[in-house]
Amino acid sequence: MVRVWDWVVRCFHWALVLCFATAWFTSHSSEVFHHIAGYAAAALVAIRLVWGFVGTPYARFSQFVRDPVTVLHYLLAILSGREARYIGHNPAGGAMVIALIAAMGSTALTGWLMTTDAYFGVSWIEAAHSLAAHGLLLFVFLHIGGVVLASLRHRENLVLAMITGRKRKAEPGIES
Template identity: 50%
Template structure:
């Protein structure tokens, strides 16, 4: 006899397509930097378009993807991380406070990355050292932040015995229990 755990749809198709498209565009831009400029630039434009779309979706999209539902203060995120260290953090159906803050930081950083990349194509900022240096720094800082994001996903998946990466593919998560935060 097999036991099926009840699931609930949390991530809509558009959010999942956004997520994996952003992963692909950022990875492409990072890997082609200084090697294949045309592909690098188009990947950067794709990141910019995806960020613009996500900003809109964060205002009008489904419940769990709306910014007002998951953007947390740094204090709330720190409290959640402290609870994680004690292995006493609650399970969130959507983003937990640390994950929500990480998303805000990643979106802001990617927007700044796209902006500094675009500025380098303009007459006013082409060849300007601080723009190039900022763009390069942001690319590497964002890669480190992505690593932290993935580590957080792995830690939360382990703690709550739930494959969060799979939920960003299927859209489904385990239905909330009595102590979970929906």
């Protein structure tokens, strides 16, 4: 086994899951909890953005953010059942990390704007917040689906890996 995801990445991931779930399920029932969860999510995103540049090797954006052509080729390889196994995030997973961070950041930003004097009650901000939150939920479902698919295809429990930080070592010539 090899250490892949450090404690910052793992704590960020699970804390963000908790924040999103709390915000989603309190959106119509508890403004206080909804706001706290949103502000906490925004803080987590800020921390992760910094950690993406100064963190451990597998936490760095330079390790897993790929160009769109590489992501597309990886997605096509998934469809044909020939995708490579990656120790860190695969190209599709890296793209999903960026999409989730952007969607969470957009949701938090528009949510905060709704509380300001300048944008309180402004319908397009409310619509943007709703669209961002629903888009984020779609990304969450796609992320979960990708994790399940990769776990089955590569015979490893990626949820457990995000808890322990450890994954199976690369097999020479077979994995990336």
